[in-house]
Amino acid sequence: MTAHILSYPDDRLTLDVCLLFFMAGLEFLRAYCGIRGNLQESEGYTGLNLMLSVPVVLLALYFLFWQSYVLRADVIIGSIHLCLDALTGIMAFGTLARFSSVYT
Template identity: 70%
Template sequence: MATSMAGKKTIVISSVLLQILLYLSAAYSVLYFICTLAMIIYKTQVLSYPDGQLALDVCLLFLMAGLEVLRIYWGVRGNLQESEGYVGLNLIATGATVLLALYYILWQSYVLRADVIIGTILICLYGITGIVGFGTLARFTSAYS
């Protein structure tokens, strides 16, 4: 509990677990981006990419990185400000990044075992963050409605 300026007690309902998971997933996302980009470069040297597929793989990776920045920002801001809107945006962005991570596990031109391993870890981290995010959103909704 915190005390406001007027001496009234206020309850802080932000999720510490969500905050930790967001910082952890931010760090892992940087690692994922670097590893996936390195593997794409490796695949271009060793394998022959079909026409247009290399551009698609690289563009989707940069789209995923941009969405990841927004996802983390919205999640951290929503959690700290106890904002239902930002946490909701975080959950929507999480869904989009899960689909992009699935692309790199299942549908990209060449899928290496390393792609599957790092992608599966990322999706598991998204899943845990999403579950905690839904719980946090429910807590915010019940407290402010």
């Protein structure tokens, strides 16, 4: 077994860390909107949850394919994350449709 020492480019490290913190903030905001929208049966919060799903999925794709070094663990965790985001989006879309049909 051989070991490889890979240096991480400094400019890419800053970008990856900033994008990771940005994604964490978006995920927190998205989860908050999803919970609040579900509890209040609010179309606005549920719609915001769906809109925030788009940049989160794009960032997840970045970390899955285009970050400097993509390890096998990154592929596994990123794939699970994208599947859960897809499931969350489908559920949020169904919930939004139910909320809008109840009040009309």
